[in-house]
Amino acid sequence: MKRLAVLSVMAAFFMVLGTGKGAMAWPDNPITIYVGWSAGGSSDVTTRAVAAEMEKKLGTRILVTNVTGALGAIGGTRVAKAPADGYLWFGGAAVLGTWPVMGSSDVSWNDFYAFLSVVFPTTIYVKSDAxxxxxxxxxxxxxSKPxxxxxxxxxxxxxxxxxxxGLLLDAAGVGGKVQPVPYKGGREAGRYLLSGDVQFVxxxxxxxxxxxxxxxxRPLANLYNKDVTFEGITFPAVTKKYPELEPYMAINPYFGVYLNRATPDDIIIKVAEAFAWAVKQPGFQRIAVKERAGVLAPLMGVASDQQMSKIESARCWALHSLGIAKKDPKEFGIPKITEWKWPPHDRAKNLKPWPQKVEEIYAELAKELGM
Incomplete structure (x- = not known):
């Protein structure tokens, strides 16, 4: 019996050693990212661009799969409810905080660690011959039209x-006169603009x-407080004509990759190191910034949580005021963007904290980029 007891203790000891070795070896398998939107759009392109660089730093393949539907909630919910072992991520627009209000999922931004890379204004486009x-x-x-x-x-x-x-049409006094047509992504909407199915996107x-x-x-308006120039083309700031829309700049999409908040700290630190390296690479910046007109503004740590929360406030109350939201933001303790302060609600107060090492990595990155 004594011999069996000793053997059991030794077996347990080696199991612990083996577990530790496995954790330290992460990643020793390919990583998969579920992008919640269709191929070719900003969510898809920016995710693939950062993943292509991160896999060089992590030393493993990162496979990107489009799992569309419910404004990303289908793919995001699968990630949030999967084992938090670092092998399944979510990718795309930072709209996770809208899912509960839209009735799409019980998962929200606070269920993830968000690594945000670039931000893009929102634009009204028409055909060039319009x-x-x-x-x-x-x-x-x-x-003038019916x-x-x-x-x-x-x-x-x-x-x-x-x-x-919706906000622009209401501000212009024509809310309800234009029929909205939903598509699976911005690129798809653009194809239907070119075919003449819609007059603008x-x-x-x-x-x-x-x-x-x-x-x-041709761009007619940009949800920004100053004109933006890309490839010699001016994207006019909508706030010049409708200054009341400026607070809603917070709805402009950030893009990033997101890991289950239960993921172990040692894995999150490795992801943070790879992410900080990736966003500085010429390949990522060429695709996400120079070719797609994005603004490089990486965030991680508490700064990322705060931005995700601001997006939640701005978008959810806009959705509510436009009659699109299925549920009242008050049910989730979400303040209006004009009343936002950190932490805005109990979900934010009770977050699992980011590893301190990640805050240090972010501080160094921000200093290097002059943010």
Whole structure:
């Protein structure tokens, strides 16, 4: 019996050693990222761009799969409910905080560690041969035509495109006169703009910026407080005409990759190191910034949590005011963006903290990038 007891203790000891070795060896298998939107859009492109660099640093393959639907909630919920072993991530727009309000999932931003890389303004585009040269031209034409004459495309209810278009049309006094048409992503909406199915689209700037540069479409308004120039083309700031929309700049999408909040600290630290390295690489910046008109603004640690919370407040209350939200943001303790302060609710107060090492990695990255 004594001999058996000794053997049992030794077996347990070696099992612990083996477990430790396995944790230290992460990643020793390929990583999979579920992108919640269709191929070709900003969520897809930015995720693949950062993953291509991160896999060099991590020394393993990162496989990207599109799992579309419910504004990313289908793929994101699978990640949140999967084992938190670091091998399954979510990728795309930072709209996770809208899922409960939209009735899409019981999962929200606080269930993840968010590694945010770039931010894009939201843009109203028309075809290059359309008669509207300015936003005023478009609005005045909408006012002069019967209800239902105009249609606009977006990546779907709850997207930044749908929110911006709804807010803009209301501010212009034509809310309800234009029929919204949902698509599975900004790129798909753009294809239907070119085919003439819709008169304009409201999408993330980077979704179609290359088409604007090629002269196929024209930007009329950008949800930003100053004009943005890309490839010699001016994207006019909507706040010049509608200053009341400036607070809603918080709906502009950040993009990133997200890991289950229960993931062990040692894995999160390795991910943070790889992420900080990846966003500095010319390959990532060429694709996400130079080609897609993104603004490099990486976030991790508490700064990332705060940004995710601001996005939650701005988007959820906009969705509620537009009648798109299925549930009242008050049910989830979400403050309006004009009343936001950190921490905004109990979910934020009770977050599992980021490893201190990640905060140090972020501080060094921010200093290096002059943020």
């Amino acid at each position: 008669p509207w040269k300015t936003l005023d031209d478009l609005i005045n034409d909408i006012k 209800e239902g004459t105009f249609k606009f495309g977006s990546p779907g209810p709850g997207s930044n495109g749908a929110i911006f278009a 409201s999408v993330t700037m980077g979704d179609l910026a290359d088409w604007a540069a090629a002269g196929r479409i």
